[in-house]
Amino acid sequence: MGSVGITIPQEMLDRLHEATEAVRNSKKTLAFSHIDADGITALAIVVRFLEREGVETEWKNVHQINSESILDVRDTVMEARPDLVVFSDFGTGQLGLIQTHIAPIKSVRRIIILDHHLPKKNHGEGRPREKIIEINPCNHGLSGSADVSGAGVAFLLAIHLSLENTDLSELAVVGASGDLQDFYGRGFKGINADIIKLGEKAGYVSVDKDLTFFGINTRPLPFLLEYATEPYLPGLTGNRDACYAFFENLRIPMKNSDDTWRTWSDLHDEEKQRAIQGLFHEILQAYDNPRIAKGIVGDVISLLHRPLKSEMRNVKEFSTLLNACGRNREPEVGVRICLGHEEAYTRGKTLLQTHRSNLAQALRRIEEHRYDERRGMYLIDDNETPDTIIGIVIGMAQGARLVPVDKPVIGVSRNTTGEGPTIKLSGRARSFLIKKGLNLKEAFVEVAESLNKQYGETVAEAGGHPMAAGAFVHEIHLEEFLDMTSDRLAKMLAQ
Numbered sequence: 001m002g003s004v005g006i007t008i009p010q011e012m013l014d015r016l017h018e019a020t021e022a023v024r025n026s027k028k029t030l031a032f033s034h035i036d037a038d039g040i041t042a043l044a045i046v047v048r049f050l051e052r053e054g055v056e057t058e059w060k061n062v063h064q065i066n067s068e069s070i071l072d073v074r075d076t077v078m079e080a081r082p083d084l085v086v087f088s089d090f091g092t093g094q095l096g097l098i099q100t101h102i103a104p105i106k107s108v109r110r111i112i113i114l115d116h117h118l119p120k121k122n123h124g125e126g127r128p129r130e131k132i133i134e135i136n137p138c139n140h141g142l143s144g145s146a147d148v149s150g151a152g153v154a155f156l157l158a159i160h161l162s163l164e165n166t167d168l169s170e171l172a173v174v175g176a177s178g179d180l181q182d183f184y185g186r187g188f189k190g191i192n193a194d195i196i197k198l199g200e201k202a203g204y205v206s207v208d209k210d211l212t213f214f215g216i217n218t219r220p221l222p223f224l225l226e227y228a229t230e231p232y233l234p235g236l237t238g239n240r241d242a243c244y245a246f247f248e249n250l251r252i253p254m255k256n257s258d259d260t261w262r263t264w265s266d267l268h269d270e271e272k273q274r275a276i277q278g279l280f281h282e283i284l285q286a287y288d289n290p291r292i293a294k295g296i297v298g299d300v301i302s303l304l305h306r307p308l309k310s311e312m313r314n315v316k317e318f319s320t321l322l323n324a325c326g327r328n329r330e331p332e333v334g335v336r337i338c339l340g341h342e343e344a345y346t347r348g349k350t351l352l353q354t355h356r357s358n359l360a361q362a363l364r365r366i367e368e369h370r371y372d373e374r375r376g377m378y379l380i381d382d383n384e385t386p387d388t389i390i391g392i393v394i395g396m397a398q399g400a401r402l403v404p405v406d407k408p409v410i411g412v413s414r415n416t417t418g419e420g421p422t423i424k425l426s427g428r429a430r431s432f433l434i435k436k437g438l439n440l441k442e443a444f445v446e447v448a449e450s451l452n453k454q455y456g457e458t459v460a461e462a463g464g465h466p467m468a469a470g471a472f473v474h475e476i477h478l479e480e481f482l483d484m485t486s487d488r489l490a491k492m493l494a495q
Helices: 009-025 037-052 069-080 094-102 150-161 163-178 190-202 223-228 240-249 271-285 290-296 315-327 331-338 342-369 389-401 431-435 440-455 475-494
Strands: 028-033 054-059 084-088 110-114 132-135 206-213 299-301 371-372 377-385 409-415 423-429 459-464 468-474
Touching: 009 110, 009 132, 009 150, 028 037, 028 069, 028 290, 037 054, 037 084, 037 150, 037 163, 037 315, 037 331, 054 331, 069 094, 084 150, 084 409, 094 110, 094 132, 110 150, 132 150, 150 163, 150 190, 163 190, 163 206, 163 299, 163 315, 190 206, 206 271, 240 271, 271 290, 299 315, 315 331, 315 342, 331 342, 342 389, 377 389, 377 475, 389 409, 389 423, 389 468, 409 475, 423 440, 423 475, 440 459, 440 468, 440 475, 468 475
Parallel strands: 028 054, 028 084, 084 110, 110 132, 377 409
Antiparallel strands: 206 299, 371 377, 409 423, 423 468, 459 468
16 A cells, blocks of 8 residues: 555555455445444445445444344344445454354355454464455554554555545544544554545645644633543633633633634634643643643644534544444444534534533542552442443543542443343553553453353453453453452553
């Protein structure tokens, strides 16, 4: 892909060649993808390039693929009778299930997996793979946590099919942002950076040094600071009067001449500079840490073909809008937003309000009930927070310093989408812990495999990335899973 400025290993390019032929030979494709922002954007990319190739397409978002949900996936495939099945933003960790339940279906000639999650140690061993084309950076010496997301892998196939798909670069960047592959505004690397450069060159994406706070295009100035959690601003976050006073003291008008609120993007450069200096002062007083202050300015990515005063203009806000759809169990709305459906955007904004309310309520519960400290981790056990947002909540809790960041935080949700007695666990860890050798995905998977072997059946399933992982655990084995995970994480931190 040197012609478009994206460098990938030759073996990965060979898989893309295979997948391209499979798409071009398909008459009917069924696509499945995850429900988060990365999964939603990946699916939108797949749907769009299939549409442009003239392939009849059906699609569906799936919360997760495990030993139970794969049966529903199988039934959907058997009913639709596609010749090609595409899995995006999952599939690698579920390769055995796909080989067992999907590959034998007679109508299915090829299966494409577009994933970026780490494979299991016994990745697909002992099963035929002649139907399956797996494209995953982790299989080619690249990082699925930093170099490219699920949407990015989908974009690689799109651009390999046709340069007409360059416009889909914006969705690839939104997916990577949703998976925090810019490491909280510090910048993208690898294939992600190449995709951004391609999008810039084609006029779809712009990158500017600016304030990295959420809402710079949409939130009124005082609310921008009132709701800030990355970083948490002591004295400002949650204090509306103090936020008003902050801008008044700097003599920065908060409203336009027509009495409408100004947003950060409305400010002149000189006003932005004064506000940033003021924020530096506030942060240094609170934290006495120059690194935190420097982190408020970074690469801010805008999508130039999206409306200026909308949640779709800024990649961080766009990814949150899509997460709101997925986490409120309407991921298909997010896919349609990506594809340009105006009525879906209207629904998405309503879901975003619900999403923000759910997050705020969950964070208040953490403030009230705090957390448990265990060896190697902090634990948040919340009966009310849905499994669809528990990972976001615990990440925000550490960002707001409601939970310390010196160890990973594990969240437990009993409010799950499944009907069975299964508990959802999510883990989050800061990048400095990963650099020290912590790996949440490895810990979760090792514990799950150990319990499954001990009991001779599947009592836990896990997957994810080093700094963000998840697991589903049978209720009666929850404490065992937590105890073993605590021990495993403590050993990793002690290395």
